[in-house]
Each structure stands twice: as C-alpha cells, then as structure tokens.
Amino acid sequence: MAIILGIDEAGRGPVIGSLFIAGVYIEESKQDKLKEIKVKDSKLLSRKKRDEIYKDIKKIAKFKLIKVEPKEIDSFLEKDNLNLNWLEAYKTAEIINDVNPDKVYIDSPSPNKTAYKNYIIKLLKNKDIDIIAEHKAESKFPVVAAASIIAKVNRDRELDQLEKKYGNIGPGYSSNEITQKFVKENWDKHPELFRKSWITWRNHKDKKEQKRLDEF
Numbered sequence: 643m644a645i646i647l648g649i650d651e652a653g654r655g656p657v658i659g660s661l662f663i664a665g666v667y668i669e670e671s672k673q674d675k676l677k678e679i680k681v682k683d684s685k686l687l688s689r690k691k692r693d694e695i696y697k698d699i700k701k702i703a704k705f706k707l708i709k710v711e712p713k714e715i716d717s718f719l720e721k722d723n724l725n726l727n728w729l730e731a732y733k734t735a736e737i738i739n740d741v742n743p744d745k746v747y748i749d750s751p752s753p754n755k756t757a758y759k760n761y762i763i764k765l766l767k768n769k770d771i772d773i774i775a776e777h778k779a780e781s782k783f784p785v786v787a788a789a790s791i792i793a794k795v796n797r798d799r800e801l802d803q804l805e806k807k808y809g810n811i812g813p814g815y816s817s818n819e820i821t822q823k824f825v826k827e828n829w830d831k832h833p834e835l836f837r838k839s840w841i842t843w844r845n846h847k848d849k850k851e852q853k854r855l856d857e858f
Contacts, residue, residue, distance in 0.1 A: 644670040647743035648785030649734050652684065652793035654726065654751070656814030657825060657840040659800055661710040663730065664792035665737035666785055668703040670745070675702045676784035683780040683787055684794035696795045699788050706737045707796060712837045719839045727752045728761070735765035745772040747786045749779035808832060816842040 647667040654661055668676065679698040687695070699705070710733060718729045730751055738746055752758035759775040779786040804811055808828070812820030822842075829836060829846040836843045 644745065645741070645743040646670045646673060646745045646747065646785055647738065647741050648747045648779070648783055648787070648789045649737060650749045650780050650786050650790035650793055651730060651751075652790065652797040653800075653814070654730070656821075657816050657837050657842045658712075658811055658814035658821060658835055659797070659804060660712065661715060661730075662793040662796045662800075663708045663710070663733045663737065664789045664796070665706045665734075665741060666699065666703050666788040666792060667705070667741050667743055668785060672702065673785060676788050681784050681787040681791060683778075684790040687791070689798060692791050692795050692798070695788075695791055699791060703785075703788060705789070705792050706740055707792060708733045708736065709796070709800075712835065715837050716839045727758065731758065731762050732765065735762050738762070738771065739765075739767050742768055743771065746774065747779055747783040748773065748775045749786055749790070750775040750777055753777075804835065808835065811835075816840065 645667055647665050649663065649665045651661060651663045653659055676699070679695055679702070681695055681699065684692055710729070715729065718724060719726070734748060748759070748762070750758045755775045755777065759773050763769060763773060776782055780790040781787070801811070801814060809824075810820055811824045812818040814821055816822065825836065825842055826846060829843055838844065
C-alpha cells in the first residue's frame, strides 16, 4: 500500500497575511479518484469551485497544513543566506517527516529543481523517500493540484477573517491598489498583519523615518 504525497503553497508573495503550505496524501492505487473530482491548479478555479473540490478532497484523501505567519517569515528571512525558498523547503520537509510517504511530488519554487530537492532530502528523517520536484507540478500531478486547492482555500479563509477585523485589505498583494492603500494608511498600526521584510512595508517605514529626520 504505497502512499503518495503532493505539496504546494498559497500566499507566498503577499505583504499581508500568512503563507500556507499543504500536503495531500493518498494511496497511490486510489489517486485516480482525484482526477474524478477534477482537481487542478487552484489559480485556474473560481473560489466557489475551489470550495466544492476542497470538500471532495477531504472525503477521499488526508492532508497536513502548515500556516506560517508574517512574524515567522520575517524572523526566518533575517538569517544569513536564507530566503523564502529555503523556508518553504523546511516546512515541506516537516510535512514529509510527519507523513512519511513512499513518494512525494513537490512544486519547486527554485529554478534549480535538483538543488531544491537535495536540500529537502538533507532535512528528512527517511532518506529513502522518492522525491519528484517539478516546476508547475500542480499542472502535472493531481495530488499536487489537490494540495494547491487545500492551501488556497485556507489562505482565502484567512483573508476573510482579516477583512472582518481590519476592513478592506484587498488580496494582500503589493500590486493591488486596495492593498497598497491599506498598507500606506496602516503600516505602523497592525504589526502582526504585515511582512516587514517586504519592500512594500519597508518603503513606508523608511519614508516615515526620513520625514522625521527632515523635520528635525
């Protein structure tokens, strides 16, 4: 009874909110069930459809979900020679070690798939697990597509909660005008909400500090 595991993330780039990394696992002989419920890259699905498929995934597979809040992201990125790829690798290894599957499919965020894969292997308790790291793995492997849906739905739900608490924050991405406006007006009011290592947040902080110096 071979177990396969697919891992993907949602919320990697936003200046607001958490990064979600999901691992969906299922018996290899039953993976066609994922095709039957028409899993695909979460970005290609409407929110309504993601929510529907999310429920279907839970009926036929199991999953692990890791939520990485802004404070943890910033703390990790403060360390020398570490970036978001390596943070994702650490969390990916955490899921793999917890599930201990026979085979893992990973959506590689690094252009060097081999280096990324080898980095993860170093973090594993079981070095014999078969790891396949691919770019756009969510479009190639149903179990990774399922993981992308689990991660995205939970990211959506977090945004709903944040909007209820803080008002209209937009999608959380710096490229969005609503999010830009919110960051500009609130960057120093809600420290728990923002990724302070992001240039978008730092720019507002720097402008404020420069203004104080000019006034002095």
